[in-house]
Amino acid sequence: MSGHAPEPASSALLQALPQQLWLLDASLQPSLASPSLLDFLGLSLHELQTLGWRQIIHPLDRLEFDLRWQQALLCGRFEMDYRLRDAEGRYRWQLALAQALPSQAGQPLRLLGTHTDISARKEAEARLREADELWKLALESVGDGVWDWYIQEDVEIYSARILQMYGFAESEIKPSPSELDARTHPEDRAQMELDRAAHFAGQVPIYSNEHRVLCKDGSWKWIHSRGMVISRDAQGRPLRMVGTHTDITQRKQAEALIWHQAHFDALTGLPNRRTLRDRLELLLMAAEREGGRLALLFIDLDHFKEVNDTLGHDMGDALLLQAAERIRACVRPQETVARMGGDEFTVVLSDLTDSAEAEAVAQKIILAMAAAFHLHEERVFVSASIGISVFPDDGRQIEELFKHADQALYVAKGAGRNRLGHFTPDLQQAALLRMRLSNDLREALPQGQLSLEYQAIVAMGSRVICKAEALLRWTHPSRGRIGPDLFIPLAESSGLIIEIGEWVFQQAARQVLDWRQRLHPGLQISINKSPVQFRHQQGQADHDQWVATAQELGLADGALAIEITEGLLLEGDSEVNRQLETLRQGGFLVSLDDFGTGFSSLSYLHQYAIDLLKIDQRFVRNLRPGTKDLALCKAIITMAHELGLQVVAEGVETQEQYELLRSAGCDYGQGYLFARPLPVEAFEQLLRQGKA
Numbered sequence: 001m002s003g004h005a006p007e008p009a010s011s012a013l014l015q016a017l018p019q020q021l022w023l024l025d026a027s028l029q030p031s032l033a034s035p036s037l038l039d040f041l042g043l044s045l046h047e048l049q050t051l052g053w054r055q056i057i058h059p060l061d062r063l064e065f066d067l068r069w070q071q072a073l074l075c076g077r078f079e080m081d082y083r084l085r086d087a088e089g090r091y092r093w094q095l096a097l098a099q100a101l102p103s104q105a106g107q108p109l110r111l112l113g114t115h116t117d118i119s120a121r122k123e124a125e126a127r128l129r130e131a132d133e134l135w136k137l138a139l140e141s142v143g144d145g146v147w148d149w150y151i152q153e154d155v156e157i158y159s160a161r162i163l164q165m166y167g168f169a170e171s172e173i174k175p176s177p178s179e180l181d182a183r184t185h186p187e188d189r190a191q192m193e194l195d196r197a198a199h200f201a202g203q204v205p206i207y208s209n210e211h212r213v214l215c216k217d218g219s220w221k222w223i224h225s226r227g228m229v230i231s232r233d234a235q236g237r238p239l240r241m242v243g244t245h246t247d248i249t250q251r252k253q254a255e256a257l258i259w260h261q262a263h264f265d266a267l268t269g270l271p272n273r274r275t276l277r278d279r280l281e282l283l284l285m286a287a288e289r290e291g292g293r294l295a296l297l298f299i300d301l302d303h304f305k306e307v308n309d310t311l312g313h314d315m316g317d318a319l320l321l322q323a324a325e326r327i328r329a330c331v332r333p334q335e336t337v338a339r340m341g342g343d344e345f346t347v348v349l350s351d352l353t354d355s356a357e358a359e360a361v362a363q364k365i366i367l368a369m370a371a372a373f374h375l376h377e378e379r380v381f382v383s384a385s386i387g388i389s390v391f392p393d394d395g396r397q398i399e400e401l402f403k404h405a406d407q408a409l410y411v412a413k414g415a416g417r418n419r420l421g422h423f424t425p426d427l428q429q430a431a432l433l434r435m436r437l438s439n440d441l442r443e444a445l446p447q448g449q450l451s452l453e454y455q456a457i458v459a460m461g462s463r464v465i466c467k468a469e470a471l472l473r474w475t476h477p478s479r480g481r482i483g484p485d486l487f488i489p490l491a492e493s494s495g496l497i498i499e500i501g502e503w504v505f506q507q508a509a510r511q512v513l514d515w516r517q518r519l520h521p522g523l524q525i526s527i528n529k530s531p532v533q534f535r536h537q538q539g540q541a542d543h544d545q546w547v548a549t550a551q552e553l554g555l556a557d558g559a560l561a562i563e564i565t566e567g568l569l570l571e572g573d574s575e576v577n578r579q580l581e582t583l584r585q586g587g588f589l590v591s592l593d594d595f596g597t598g599f600s601s602l603s604y605l606h607q608y609a610i611d612l613l614k615i616d617q618r619f620v621r622n623l624r625p626g627t628k629d630l631a632l633c634k635a636i637i638t639m640a641h642e643l644g645l646q647v648v649a650e651g652v653e654t655q656e657q658y659e660l661l662r663s664a665g666c667d668y669g670q671g672y673l674f675a676r677p678l679p680v681e682a683f684e685q686l687l688r689q690g691k692a
């Protein structure tokens, strides 16, 4: 036997030590082993010496032991967890620590060591590892990726699923938290860090954050990251945190879509009514605060409905798209252009210096809209009417500004469309009046408040009265005379125009019959007919009825003419044309009123059943030698004649106008120069003279 026997004193010490103590020389020969160690092993020192130290170590730990022992011989320190075989042949985990004894020259190196039983800790660790694997597996199996972050070590382990989620192979991502942090969307970083800090600080029990991660292929994925700190140090600092990534890209896309649909118009992509209100509210608050000025422009496309009805919704949509682009192009990029639905758009102009600025923009839009729209093969004309209200001049609240812009728009439309109206306090009065009048109008017919006046239409050369236009008058019981420009639109919007129009026809038909029989055999009377009368359901039946009446009364030889407006033709509706044909075949003449104010061009008039064309007063008003209006009148007359139409000039007030029109070859004239619209008796007197 080699080695040194323990001295008596130290031998007693050894006996008392609960810890296993041992002394090994460089060649692993144990020269000393405490009784507790020998007990544990179930060996005597001699048996241990015979067996050899390596033999009591678990075979799987022997290789590592050899390596560590070699190191220990160099550095004089040994440390290792290994399994030792006990007296029953079971292995137990021991923490082995040893230190080289100070050696004198020539003495061989010896290490004095201890064993501490760490089986309990090792088992717990194993269980933990197993549990780790289990929950990781569970999380991964529902499609989530798992991360496991050792915070102090700056190590983060990513599961295969998480890497696959972003398109990476395991070798392409380092196990470091900075890898995914660097791939987090810059806009989402700050919130993510806040959420993380809140959890680290213990303010929220579970970390939860939604952010975007850049995938290998350059695309972004929306993910929901959830996690929890599972161990902290004595100071409460987080040591380890585990969590998951759930791919929520689809949900986010759906949410974004729904949000977009709720806030933007699907066709044009412009903000919708709701978004406009939101923005306007903010802008008004800012304007209120900074004393700014702001304008609201209500834009309505004139004749859009006609395009939609005749060319179809696809074309209507195409038109709206182009209109939206044109409006956008008229304003600065930061201004809001919204689509309110249908053919209504709204523009908010902020930072105005004065309201003239808003009007300039409105004019620009009107001009942009007047240009032809090219829809596939078709060229279509619409125009825009615009109502403006200005903060703070016309109101401070949203509702007020909306209402006033609406009223201004109404006035713009009423004034013949393709123009802009500006809100004035009078407009509010006017709106109120319209509402009251509209109610009163229901009583007008049954109460006998309506009547017709007749205005002579003379042959241009001789001033002989050939025709007359029947013009409707309303004498309101308390307000007196109300002009047709005011009440006809009310009758149209309430539908009363059908009933009233029928009455006008019956009146005029009986009147022309009477005058023809008594005073003027060739007299012709024209009545104005609203587009609403053509469009309403019984339009065709009404016209059949009119034809029948005219025939019964013997008036089917051109005694009656119908005046229609260009708007009606713009519909390009075959139904309208059919109704016009019915009337013509029944002996009515068709006259196109107010020519030149709408957008019909002479070149397509031949498509319609028209006999007469009335040049609008606006062109006549400014007639002077050498004017553009004169050139225009001449052109209209020449073209009309070529198309086989006769021409009536409206609103002839002066001798000069009369002469210019006569020399331009105009067939008929109507206007104050010849006669004002007159009640039946007065017109009868004029008719007796024969000339005007």
Ligand code: C2E
Binding pocket: 455, 470, 471, 472, 483, 484, 485, 488, 501, 504, 527, 528, 529, 530, 563, 593, 594, 617, 650, 651, 652, 653, 670, 671, 672, 673, 677
């Ligand atoms: P309109 O068909 O263009 O009628 C001509 C208008 O010009 C009439 O206005 C007439 O009084 C006016 N006028 C005639 N000569 C002159 C002139 O020399 N100078 C000026 N400044 N004006 C002149 P009124 O009677 O106020 O009628 C306005 C409009 O109301 C008519 O325009 C027509 O569109 C509509 N209207 C009138 N009666 C009826 C009706 O029975 N049914 C329908 N649907 N509309 C009607």
Ligand code: MG
Binding pocket: 469, 528, 563, 593
């Ligand atoms: Mg007329």
Ligand code: MG
Binding pocket: 593, 594, 614, 616, 650
């Ligand atoms: Mg007219």
